[in-house]
Each structure stands twice: as structure tokens, then as C-alpha cells.
Amino acid sequence: MNMKKWLALAVACSTLALGACGGKTETAASKASDASTPAAPASGKAYRVAMNAEFAPFESLNEKNEVQGFDVDLMNAMAKAGNFKVEYKHQPWDSLFPALKNGDVDILASAVTINEERKQTMAFTDPYFEITQVILVPKNKEIKSVEDLKNAKKVGVVTGNTGDTAVTKILGNNSEKIARFENVTLVIKELENGGLDAVVSDSAVVGNYVKNNSDKGFTMVAVPDFEVEHYGLAVRQGDETTLKMLNDALKEVRANGEYDKIFNKYFAK
Template sequence: MLLNKWIVTLISCAALSACGGQNSNTASSASAPAASTAGSATSKVFRVGTNAAFAPFDYLDENNEIKGFDVDLMKAMAEAGNFKIEYSNKTWGSLFPALKNGDIDIVAGAVTITDERKASMDFTEPYYEITQVVLVAPNKNVNTIDDLKNLQKIGVVTGNTGDLAAQKIFGATSDKVARFETVPVMTKEVENGGVEAAISDSAVVENYVKNNPNKGFKIIQIPDFQVEHYGIVVRKGDTETLNMLNDALKQIRANGKYDEIKAKYFGS
């Protein structure tokens, strides 16, 4: 009888010990998700797509790393907004399908805000003002739209705003318009005489001329080209990400970081 009582006591203690251990593990595993959930807003990595062939906004350096005004801007916004970003370089034509399909979350690549684009994607508040300008070979005289129409070949980047401007001037199917995949390829054609001029964003053309001072190229500003603005792009209806970006952009404008980045690439 005494032996049986001792066995019962032993079993009871073992059971209590097991229950105590189970309760301890449950509390531990329950607290981990709670901590993770609390930090989820800051730990999410937003996948940012760009076309790194649009200096000084987006380009590849000698180490094949994506650099530029847009990159520094997004890094500053991520720090201000307490979120993380991960960049990927894509062709211009693949950026918006990738955004729509969910392969990336954000497009930050000197994207001009247009009514047509706003129908299928959402833009942040504008972050940079530009216009279209004409890069002209040294031996060509271009000052007006009519002068431009008298040239034989005009270069544009496919799908860029310069392409849209050229279509308005020459028509969508005009054989006077030569389309290229990137700005470097287009400007090389101007250098080689493959095209007599090219239409592109003012800051991009100015950057090219600044870095090629001995080539003698001219920049022509044509009044017919309206002022445009760049915006950061998110999927249509993604108001959470849009609000996050707008708030971060507002913060870096207020704290002076935006002006610092702008001065780095474009001067004061």
C-alpha cells in the first residue's frame, strides 16, 4: 500500500512538472509572434524597380550598382519613414507590367506623371519638375517646332515622354521618329549622326551635355513643350504604400534632406 502511494505521488509530480514545462513553452512561443507583429511595419522590404539608364536619376556605376538622384531620394525616404527598400534594374518596358503583376511594389525611375498613366497606376506627390528639350547636333539649326519638323530623323526612347512628344509633332507612325531602348543608345546615335536631334527630359539632356562638353551639342528649349513632373509609382489602389511614401517625402522636404540630395546632383 505504501509502495502504491509512493508511485502515485511520483506520477503526480511528473505530470505537474510536464504541465509546468508546457505552459512555459506556450508563453514563450506566443510572445515571439507578438514581437514580430509589433515590428512588421518597419521590417517589410519594399521592392523598388527602376531603369538604370537615365542618368543622373538612375544609372549603373563602375561596380554595376544602381546609383542616382532617385536612389538617394528613396534611401532618405526609407530612413525617414522607417521602412526598407530593395532595388532591381529592369528595362523601361517591363517596369509597369512588373508592378501590376506584383513582382515589385514601387517604381522610382523618373516617371513623368500623365493623365494616361494615372488611369492605371497611382503617383505620389511630384518630386521633380522637368520639361522636354531637344538635343541637337552641332551643325543643325533648330529653334522651333517647324525647324524640328524639317529634320530627317529624331531620336526618342521608346515609351518615354519624349516619345509621346514626338508622336504629337510627327504622328504615331512617322518614319522620322527613330526609337531606342535607352538614353545612352539614343545620344550615341546623335553623336554618330544616325539621328540629327533627340527629344528627352531636360535634366537628363543637361547631364549628358555637361559630361560631354567637347562634343559641341546644343540644348533647345521649345515653348510648345509643357512643364512636367516626376512621381513615384505604386499599384492602382495601394493607398497604404502611397500614403507611406508621401509622408516620407514630406519629411525629407521639411528636414532639408531633399535639398541636400538635389544639390548633390544638380547644384544649388
């Protein structure tokens, strides 16, 4: 899942409560969590948290252009437990990693998958969520396996997301069958319009779409070919102080039950 200007941006993300890239920027405090905005630490430092708020249910914008979602609620709970302050910045997916590297933001909280390539340029907290890639299939298509995916005419992915990586491994980097989009909203809209045979994306995001759009008759197909992945919060390499603060806070919200409450809010059956 590139992230944006401080405290939440304006960008329309819809059809699914999903989201994954892009947007214009506008400041706005996040009010989308059950946990109140945490008090500032003694130092007064506010950690700048960037996310691409187009990837519901992890992050999206509400009608007031405030960031909301699982990652927002989790960060707010962690900030309360760790007694630190956070400010949210919504920006395009492909701008997130450069923003962190350049020091424009302190933390990425945007359903970022931990992988070896990313570990070369940033540091990750302990994992906070487990997912896998799945195939979203419209009712008029018979796609139930990776072999079926190979025979599809067009498969949609979000550029730079792990779904893109997974499909590239199957179809090849230069395959004309791969259709890349800026965000999840756009790729699923194209699937709805009949321009794609399938979409590959994160299981929790696709599951959220299917649940909230049951009238469309789409199905989520899980295949063993896609590996289990984990999301982590990302900080700059060498920022051990922030990394420890986040890991300690994550352990605390798991221990005090706040993590489970937030999980159940978004993912309870």
C-alpha cells in the same frame, strides 16, 4: 523611363551618365547614396523598388553594377525618414509597369512622368521633380524650334518615354522621321555618330549629358511647345498604405532639408 531583378542589375550604361531602358539582371545592394541603407521597419517588410538604371542622373549603374543616382538617394532618404526598408531592382523600361501591376515590385522610382493615361493603371505620389522635354542638337545642325524639328530628316527618342509622345504629336504616329531606341544611351550614341539630326528627351537628363560632354559641342534647346511635366513614385492602384507612407516620407525629407541636399548634389550649377 521597365525595371529589373532585385537590388540592381548588370547593364552597361555609359556615354553620358544617362540611362533609360534594358539590361540583364543581377542582385546587388545599393551603396550609391549619401544616406545609409535604412533600417528595416518593425514588420521587417522590404519594399521592392524597380527602376530602369539607364537614365542618369536619376538612375544608373556604377562600376560594381549597383544602382545610383538622384532617385536612389531620394528613396534612401525617404526610407530613413519613414523607417522602412527598400530593395532595388534594375530592369528594362518597358517591363516596369507590368511588373508593378503583376505584384512583382511594390514601387516604381524611375523618373516616371505623371500623366492621365498612367493614372488609369497606377497611383502616384505627390510630384517630386519638375522637367520638360528639350531638343538635343549637334553642333552641325540648326534646330531651334518645333518647326525646325518638323524639317529634320531623323529625330531620335526613347520608346515609350514622354519624349516619344511629344515628338509623335508633332510629326505623327507613323512618321518615318521618328527613330525609336531602347534607351537614352543608345539614342544619343546614334546622334553622336551622325545618324540623327536631333534627340528629344527630359531636360534634366539632356542637361546632364551636355554638362558632362562639353567637348562635343552639343546644345540643349528649350521650346515653349513642350509642356511642363512632373515625376512621381508609382504604386499599384488601391495600395493606399504604401502611397501614404511614401507621401509622408517625401514631405519629411523636404521639410528636414535632405531633398535640397540631394538636389544640389546632382543639379547644382
